[in-house]
Amino acid sequence: MAIYEWKSFSSDETKAFAEKLGERLQPGDLLTLEGDLGAGKTTFTKGLGKGLGVKRTINSPTFTIMKEYQGRFPFYHMDVYRLEDSDEDLGFEEYFEGSGVTVVEWAQFIKEFLPAERLDITINYKDDSTRLLTLQSRSEHFEEICKEIIV
Secondary structure, three states: OEEEEEEEOOHHHHHHHHHHHHHHOOOOOEEEEEEOOOOOHHHHHHHHHHHOOOOOOOOOOOOOOEEEEEOOOEEEEEEOHHHOOOOOOOOHHHHHOOOOEEEEEOHHHHHHHOOOOOEEEEEEEOOOOOEEEEEEEOOHHHHHHHHHHOO
16 A cells, blocks of 8 residues: 655646546546545546546536446446435445446545545645645555556
């Protein structure tokens, strides 16, 4: 388990970084995405989707909990913020162990359902345009990807 940091100086840089990451993902990969409101989680997810070959517009699934997109393989975008203080299992394993890539915003609210092997990403404000992305690799697979994209 290693931790990597990368600074983004614009939303375009954040998208480009996430796109590089998305190009390297494979079915069954799970990413968690944490950060303050407005820090760039959805911007990051748009870049990730582009890297996965998604053509549709990606937006936050805040009111629906999960949106599914098709790229090279299925891409599941979950926002579990509304599940705070809930212990309801909504069938997460089907997505986490399925044939697509899953990104979960506000994953701390469903910690007990998360598999051990994943990539945890936190986006923090540094100033109005600068963000610090912290990536915590929780498998050799994600370790290799982080080494490739963080130069």
